Amino acid sequence: MRMKPPPDVPGVKGSTATEDLLRGIWKENPTLVLLLGMCPTMAITNSVSNSFAMGVITGFVMILSAIVVSTIRRVVTHEVRVATYILIIATFVQLADILSEAYIPDAHKALGAFIPLIVGNCLVLGRQEAFSSRNTVWRSTLDGIGMSAGFTLGLCLVGTVREILGSGTWFGLRVMPPNFEPWVIMNLPPGGFLGFGLVLLALAAWNQRRMRPAPARIVIEPAHAQRSASTAAVAMGSAR
Amino acid sequence: MRTHVWIFLSAMLVSNFTLVMFLGLCSFLGVTNKVATAIRLGLADTFVLIITSISATILNKWVLTTAPYLRIVSFIIVIASMVQITEMAVKKWSPTLFRELGIYLPLITTNCAILALAIFQTNRGYGFAEGLTFSIGAGAGLTLALILMASIREKLELADVPAVAKGTATVLFIAGALSMAFMGFAGLMSAT
Numbered sequence: 001m002r003m004k005p006p007p008d009v010p011g012v013k014g015s016t017a018t019e020d021l022l023r024g025i026w027k028e029n030p031t032l033v034l035l036l037g038m039c040p041t042m043a044i045t046n047s048v049s050n051s052f053a054m055g056v057i058t059g060f061v062m063i064l065s066a067i068v069v070s071t072i073r074r075v076v077t078h079e080v081r082v083a084t085y086i087l088i089i090a091t092f093v094q095l096a097d098i099l100s101e102a103y104i105p106d107a108h109k110a111l112g113a114f115i116p117l118i119v120g121n122c123l124v125l126g127r128q129e130a131f132s133s134r135n136t137v138w139r140s141t142l143d144g145i146g147m148s149a150g151f152t153l154g155l156c157l158v159g160t161v162r163e164i165l166g167s168g169t170w171f172g173l174r175v176m177p178p179n180f181e182p183w184v185i186m187n188l189p190p191g192g193f194l195g196f197g198l199v200l201l202a203l204a205a206w207n208q209r210r211m212r213p214a215p216a217r218i219v220i221e222p223a224h225a226q227r228s229a230s231t232a233a234v235a236m237g238s239a240r
Numbered sequence: 241m242r243t244h245v246w247i248f249l250s251a252m253l254v255s256n257f258t259l260v261m262f263l264g265l266c267s268f269l270g271v272t273n274k275v276a277t278a279i280r281l282g283l284a285d286t287f288v289l290i291i292t293s294i295s296a297t298i299l300n301k302w303v304l305t306t307a308p309y310l311r312i313v314s315f316i317i318v319i320a321s322m323v324q325i326t327e328m329a330v331k332k333w334s335p336t337l338f339r340e341l342g343i344y345l346p347l348i349t350t351n352c353a354i355l356a357l358a359i360f361q362t363n364r365g366y367g368f369a370e371g372l373t374f375s376i377g378a379g380a381g382l383t384l385a386l387i388l389m390a391s392i393r394e395k396l397e398l399a400d401v402p403a404v405a406k407g408t409a410t411v412l413f414i415a416g417a418l419s420m421a422f423m424g425f426a427g428l429m430s431a432t
Binding site for chain 2: 035038039042043083086087090091093094097098113116117119120121122125185188189190191192193194196197200201204205208
C-alpha cells in the first residue's frame, strides 16, 4: 500500500468538528479523490448491495479502530506504532468477520475473502496513522464516520454503474427497460476496472467543466483563426 | 505432479492475483511506471509470498488448530515480522539490493495479495508442497501483470491521451483490457 499523506495536514487547529466529519465525504473522498483502498472498490462492486455491505463493515472496523487508536495515542511509542495499529485493526476485522457471518450470512458469503482483507486496506491504516494517532477521541470518531461514509459512497457509485450496466437492476430493482441487453462484462472482473474507470472519467470531466480557466479561449483563437483561414484557402483552391 | 502444474497455472493465469482477483492493486497502479522497477517489485513480492506460504503452513499445522479465531491476527503479525526480518537481512547482506528495492520492501507488508495468499491457502487446505507451488505461481502471475502494465505505460508516455482521461482513468481502462485478455485463460479450466 501507499501511505499517501492527505493534501492538507490533518488535525490543524483551525478545522472544526463539522469539517472533520465532512472532509471524507466529498473533499477528500477516500475512493474518488485519495484513491485509497482500491482492492475492494473493484473486487466486490458488482452489485450495489454488496458495495453497501462492504462499506458498512469497513466503516465498523474503521470507526472502532479510530476510537481505540486515539485513546492510546500517548502510550504507543513511535517505533512500534504501525505494528500496534495493524494489530488493533486485525482484531476488529476478525470481530467483523465473525459478526457478519452470524448476522448477515448472505453478505458474508458474497464478500468472501474480502472481509479478512480489510486488514490490508490502506485507507483504514492510513487514517489511523494520519489522523487518529494525533487527534482526540471525539474528532477521530468524527473523521472515522466521515471517511467511512465517503468510502461507502464511492463503492456504491461504482456499484451503481456496474449493476445498472451489468444486470439492468439497482439494489435488486429493475431499472432498465425490459429489452435492455445486460453488459455481462461489467459483472466479470474486467468490469471492476472499467466501471471504476468510467466513474473517475465522469468525475474528471465534471471537474474540468466546472473549473475551465477563462484565458484558455484566447490561446486557442489564433490557431483556430489560422485553421479556418487555411481551410478557406483549401476551399478556394478546390473551387478554383 | 499434475496437481502441482495445475495449481501453478491456475494461480498464475486463470485466477491471476492482480487482474482477476483484484489483489495488490495499490502497487499495481502506483509503481508500474518503469519495467525495471516492476520486475524488481515482482521478485520481492514473490519472495515474500513464498515465505508467507511456509509460515502459514506452520501456523495452521501447529498453532491455529486450537484457536481458529486468531487466524487473521496471527497471519498479519507473522507477515509483518517476516517482512521486517527480510528487510534487515537484505540490508545486512546486500546493501545494493536493499537500495534498489527501497521503499517497496516495507510496503509489501500491507499488500493484500500476501494476506490473501495465506487465507486462500488455508481455505483450500493446501499442504506444504501445494502451498509452495501456489505461492510461486501467484508470485509469477503478479510479476507478469506488473511487467505487462509497466510495458504498456512506458509506451503510453508518448501517446496523445485526452486531458480528461489522463492519469488513473486511462490506467484503469488498460487494466480492464488486460483483465479481459486474462479471462481467456479460463478456457484452460475446461482443458483439464
